[in-house]
Amino acid sequence: MDIRIFSILTILMIISTGTVFAQQSLISVETDKNNYGEEETILISGSVSTIIGQTPVSLQLFQDGNLIDIAQLELSQDGNYFHTIIAQGPLWKNPGEYIVKVVYGEANVAETNFTYFPASTIVEATDNFEVSAGNSGTFDIKYTIKGGEVENIRINPEILGLIVDISAPSDGTIVLDLPRKFIDAEKQNGKDEEFIILIDNIQTTYEESTTFSEFRTITIDFQPNDSEIQIIGTFVIPEFGTVVMIILTIGIMASILLTKNKFQIKL
Numbered sequence: 001m002d003i004r005i006f007s008i009l010t011i012l013m014i015i016s017t018g019t020v021f022a023q024q025s026l027i028s029v030e031t032d033k034n035n036y037g038e039e040e041t042i043l044i045s046g047s048v049s050t051i052i053g054q055t056p057v058s059l060q061l062f063q064d065g066n067l068i069d070i071a072q073l074e075l076s077q078d079g080n081y082f083h084t085i086i087a088q089g090p091l092w093k094n095p096g097e098y099i100v101k102v103v104y105g106e107a108n109v110a111e112t113n114f115t116y117f118p119a120s121t122i123v124e125a126t127d128n129f130e131v132s133a134g135n136s137g138t139f140d141i142k143y144t145i146k147g148g149e150v151e152n153i154r155i156n157p158e159i160l161g162l163i164v165d166i167s168a169p170s171d172g173t174i175v176l177d178l179p180r181k182f183i184d185a186e187k188q189n190g191k192d193e194e195f196i197i198l199i200d201n202i203q204t205t206y207e208e209s210t211t212f213s214e215f216r217t218i219t220i221d222f223q224p225n226d227s228e229i230q231i232i233g234t235f236v237i238p239e240f241g242t243v244v245m246i247i248l249t250i251g252i253m254a255s256i257l258l259t260k261n262k263f264q265i266k267l
Contacts, residue, residue, distance in 0.1 A: 026050050027057065027104040031114050035224035037147075037171055038092065038119040042085045048075060048104055057081050058103040063094060063116075087116060095121045115224075117170040122147050129153045131162070131182075133237050139182050147172020148222065155183075161195070161232040168226045178231070179215045185233035192216070196232035199223075 029046035036042055044059065061069040068091050073081045099113045124146040130138050131153050141153055141162075148168035156163050162183060166174065178184070185193040197206045197220055207219045220229060 025110050026052075026108040027102055027110045029100055029102045029110045029112050031100065031112060033114065035115045035117065035170055036087050037117050037122065039086065039088045042087060042114070044083045044085065044100055045081065046102060046110065047078075047080045048108070049079065051075060051079055052105050055105055059083055060101045060103075061085065062099045062101065063091075063096065066091075068092070068098065092116070093118060115169075117147075122170060122172070125149070131155060133182065136237050139179060139237075141179070142177040144175040145172065146174075148174070148226075150174070155236055156230070157236060159230060159232045160234055160236050161230060162236075164229040164231065166222065166227060166229065168222050168224055170224055171222070173219055173221050174229070175217060175219045176231070177215045177217050181214070182237045183231070183233050184216070184235045186235065193234060196230075198230040198232070199226050200228055201230075 027046060027048045029044065032043040032045070046057075048057070057073040057075065059069075059071045059073055060067060069085055071083055073083050075081050095117050096115065097113050098116050099111060101109065101111050103109050124144065126142070126144040127150075128140040128142050129150060130140055132138055133155060143150055143153075145166070147170045148166045150164065150166055152163075152165040154163050154165075155161075162178075164174070164176070185195045187193045195206065195218065197204050197218075199220075199222055204220070206221075209217045209219070218231075222229070
């Protein structure tokens with residue numbers, strides 16, 4: 001190969017490699033959540049793979065092109081950095097996507113984003129939802145939801161409880177008045193048992209206010225993008241209890257018939 005061609009190819013390879021290295025950012029950035037509400041604390045963190053002397057990390061926060069916050073952050077010895085912002089004040093009026101941009105050195109840039117919901121956009125609604133109870137007709141469940149919407153409430157006899165379908169763009173809570181006549185959780189001695197609450201198949205906690213004779217009031221917290229709340233008790237409307245007894249009776253009768261046939265065969 002001609003030495004000149006070899007030299008040109010070598011130079012091109014070096015330039016190409018250098019370009020690739022220049023495009024690789026030395027810095028990363030992330031937030032601790034994807035969605036925030038008013039007055040929440042936003043934790044921004046990241047790291048650099050190579051420390052450049054005493055160079056700080058420059059952080060900028062934008063919303064719709066407007067600068068919301070700016071900071072210079074020092075790196076720890078292991079190359080990590082942290083910064084907190086409280087979502088409050090005159091610059092935090094608009095809902096939507098916020099962009100976090102960090103710059104380290106001359107050409108090392110990284111970005112991430114989150115969604116913000118001011119209190120004024122988080123709607124609270126109270127209503128009654130008509131739940132179908134099959135042959136037993138329907139019954140109403142009163143609810144109050146903040147930070148989301150109730151799309152459906154339905155009975156699931158397999159779990160002896162209810163499934164509440166919600167849409168949740170932000171953190172929120174739902175308060176449900178559960179009529180004991182149609183759903184309850186009881187111990188063998190008749191005293192109240194705790195419900196089992198699953199949100200998208202993950203067990204969570206709930207709070208229960210003063211218990212009344214006709215219904216139980218529970219409060220459940222949910223997070224952005226949660227969609228299904230399962231409320232599992234020990235009893236759902238009598239219709240399903242009757243079905244279970246019919247099935248059990250049929251099973252006993254079948255067992256008796258098989259036993260009778262067995263003796264007839266022996267004879």
